[in-house]
Amino acid sequence: MSKTLVGNHIRKLRFNYDEMTQLQLADKVGVTRQTIVALEKGNYSPSLELAFRIANAFNLPLEEVFFYGDNTKQ
Amino acid sequence: MTYQEKKSFVSLISTIIIFGAYCAYMYPQYPDGVQESTETFRFWGSFVLILTLVQIVAHIVNSIVFNIIFRITTGEKEPSFADEMDKIIELKSFRNSFFVFVLGFLLAMGPLVIEQPLQLMFVILIIFGFISDVTGSFTKLYHYRKGV
Numbered sequence: 461m462s463k464t465l466v467g468n469h470i471r472k473l474r475f476n477y478d479e480m481t482q483l484q485l486a487d488k489v490g491v492t493r494q495t496i497v498a499l500e501k502g503n504y505s506p507s508l509e510l511a512f513r514i515a516n517a518f519n520l521p522l523e524e525v526f527f528y529g530d531n532t533k534q
Numbered sequence: 535m536t537y538q539e540k541k542s543f544v545s546l547i548s549t550i551i552i553f554g555a556y557c558a559y560m561y562p563q564y565p566d567g568v569q570e571s572t573e574t575f576r577f578w579g580s581f582v583l584i585l586t587l588v589q590i591v592a593h594i595v596n597s598i599v600f601n602i603i604f605r606i607t608t609g610e611k612e613p614s615f616a617d618e619m620d621k622i623i624e625l626k627s628f629r630n631s632f633f634v635f636v637l638g639f640l641l642a643m644g645p646l647v648i649e650q651p652l653q654l655m656f657v658i659l660i661i662f663g664f665i666s667d668v669t670g671s672f673t674k675l676y677h678y679r680k681g682v
Contacts, residue, residue: 502681504619510618
């Protein structure tokens with residue numbers, strides 16, 4: 461299975477957000493830890509609703525958490 | 535390996551073991567003599583029904599034992615709900631499993647058309663039932679490991 465085109469900065473944001481654990485973020489947004497693991501690895505594109513919930517958990521706009529394609533080109 | 539990966543793997547292995555053990559248990563009970571007697575049909579009927587019951591019971595026991603062992607060995611609690619990723623994987627697993635079973639069902643009609651023994655139809659149905667079960671578990675394992 462190829463990696464999804466929707467990337468994210470969740471791992472970095474968790475670290476900056478009082479070193480929040482995957483489980484804490486999962487509980488905060490209402491998913492299992494497995495889903496956060498898959499998101500961080502780029503193995504899963506979240507639904508729009510989940511993407512907004514994650515962005516809200518970090519008090520950031522959606523585009524600062526998620527990006528489309530390879531953001532290293534930006 | 536995460537909880538879901540382990541669970542899918544255990545489910546895959548237990549499906550194979552249970553089916554193998556059940557076939558080994560039932561094989562000597564196959565009625566001798568006339569191939570298409572009432573006794574033979576009763577055998578195949580009971581084979582499928584008992585296998586279904588055995589698989590349901592085994593699945594429940596397996597789930598309980600797995601959760602207990604998971605809690606003891608990892609100290610973690612198993613997820614109490616299925617989130618959106620779990621549901622997508624479940625749907626993909628069901629789709630693949632169903633596709634294999636329908637394929638088996640259609641193939642099982644073949645022996646009837648070309649006038650082969652009826653038990654061949656039962657054998658094909660049962661084998662494809664087993665393969666569809668394995669396909670479902672394997673699909674889950676694959677998507678939990680490689681992503682959706």
